[in-house]
Structures are given as structure tokens and as C-alpha cells.
Amino acid sequence: MQEKIIDVKNLSVSFDERQILEDVSFSVNQGEIAVILGESGSGKSTILKHMLGLFPLAPGTVTIFGQDIAELDEDIAMKFYRKLGVFYQNGALLNSLTVAENIALPLEQHTDLPADIIEDLVRTKLSLVNLNHAFHLYPSQLSGGMLKRAALARAIIMDPPLLFCDEPGAGLDPVSLATLDELILNLRDQLGMTVVMVTHEVTSILRIANKVIFVNKGRIAFEGSLEEAQISDVPELRAFFRVGTGGKK
Numbered sequence: 001m002q003e004k005i006i007d008v009k010n011l012s013v014s015f016d017e018r019q020i021l022e023d024v025s026f027s028v029n030q031g032e033i034a035v036i037l038g039e040s041g042s043g044k045s046t047i048l049k050h051m052l053g054l055f056p057l058a059p060g061t062v063t064i065f066g067q068d069i070a071e072l073d074e075d076i077a078m079k080f081y082r083k084l085g086v087f088y089q090n091g092a093l094l095n096s097l098t099v100a101e102n103i104a105l106p107l108e109q110h111t112d113l114p115a116d117i118i119e120d121l122v123r124t125k126l127s128l129v130n131l132n133h134a135f136h137l138y139p140s141q142l143s144g145g146m147l148k149r150a151a152l153a154r155a156i157i158m159d160p161p162l163l164f165c166d167e168p169g170a171g172l173d174p175v176s177l178a179t180l181d182e183l184i185l186n187l188r189d190q191l192g193m194t195v196v197m198v199t200h201e202v203t204s205i206l207r208i209a210n211k212v213i214f215v216n217k218g219r220i221a222f223e224g225s226l227e228e229a230q231i232s233d234v235p236e237l238r239a240f241f242r243v244g245t246g247g248k249k
């Protein structure tokens, strides 16, 4: 049996007395690429933020690597969060630092590694995302697709076994999107990473997802494999695949 890496149980969230998530439960296994899909405003980012412990949980539980994240104390929190990589929509690299300096930041903040080792690790990750030539460049000198890949390199510099991605493909042309998808697949296949991704990109989902978690109006309307998702009779999910593939599904 595959090892369960993430277990979300009965998560409900309200903001200002407005219920945003209702009784959300799902799980993600080791080595899966799980996509969280749903209409704009359905609650996907809210789920992701709660998995990252950015809000106090109420009510519900999120267990990651067997650890209930509501019970993280200061001693273990640092070690726990090192196992999570986060790749945000806007990538947010610091403009005053070179690409290499940006990617090195987490290593400088969280390890005592000497500068030459840090440089080697940065070069390895830059090569993994096909950005060897960008080592000395500044973020303003990169294209949108390159910026995303640099942000991905930063998110994985600590070799996290679990990577969260919030709409990584937003704003990319189809070729850059396919390149990014291939990189994410490589992370899973070569490094054994588990990936949880919020995305609207149906073409991406068809290329990389093993698991689909479909959110509709704050509830999980579907959870299953990509193959099951494609033949699901949940009307809103069917509509996603139909429209997202230009009516070919």
C-alpha cells in the first residue's frame, strides 16, 4: 500500500462568518502529483494555505508526514517546514539579488554549509530547471517562463520531499507551460517528490496529474485518479475537462 503523506480531515473554514470550506477531507499518497481543481473562488488557495499552517485550523485536522500541523511546537516546526517546498504563483524572487543569490537564500538561512557547497547546490538546481546560464542574471533580466523555473529551483533547493505549487503555470505560453510540467514530472520521477498543485490548466493536468481533487463551492465534489476524473459524472468537473480541452473530451 502507498504511504499517505497528507491527510486532511473535516476541514471547515469561515472568514467573517462566511463559510468558505465545508467538511473538506482528502488524502495524498507518496509520489503522487495531486491537483486541486475548481472554479475561481471555490476555495483552492484557502485549502493550500491551511495545509501550510498559515491559518489556525478550525475545525478539522491536517496531518502531513504523520504530524498534525496544529500540534507543531517551535522545536519541531523548523525541521518540519524544511520538508515542504512552496512554489507560489508569482514566484516572487528578490529583484536586488541575482538568480543564484535568490536560490541560495534558504540554504544560507537554514544551514551552515560553506559557500562553495552552496554554489554547487545552486548550480545543480539551476541545471535541473535548464537555467545554467542565468546564474549571474537578475530577475528583471529573465522572461516569465524563466522566472517561474528560477522560482521552482528556489522552492526545491532544500530537496523537500513534498512540494506545494499555487498556479505555477499561470500566464505561461503553451510551450513554457509544457516545459514546466516536464520539470515537475522529473521532480517526481527522479527525486521521488510528492507534489500538490492548485491549477486551472487542464492541458497540464492531463499531462502530469495522478490524482484530481475537485473543489466546488467549498466542498470536495470529487476525489480520484485522473482517469476517474475524466469519466466522472460530476457536471461541474465534466464541464472543466470539456471546456479546458476545447470540447474534445
Ligand SMILES: Nc1ncnc2c1ncn2[C@@H]1O[C@H](COP(=O)(O)OP(=O)(O)OP(=O)(O)O)[C@@H](O)[C@H]1O
Pocket (backbone or CB within 6 Å): 015, 016, 020, 038, 039, 040, 041, 042, 043, 044, 045, 046, 047
Ligand atoms: N483572508 C481572507 N479573508 C476573507 N475572505 C477570504 C480570505 N481568503 C479568501 N477569502 C475568500 O474565500 C473564497 C475562496 O478564496 P480562494 O482564494 O481560496 O479561492 P480559489 O479557489 O483559490 O480562487 P482562484 O482560483 O480565483 O485563486 C473567496 O470568496 C475569497 O474572497
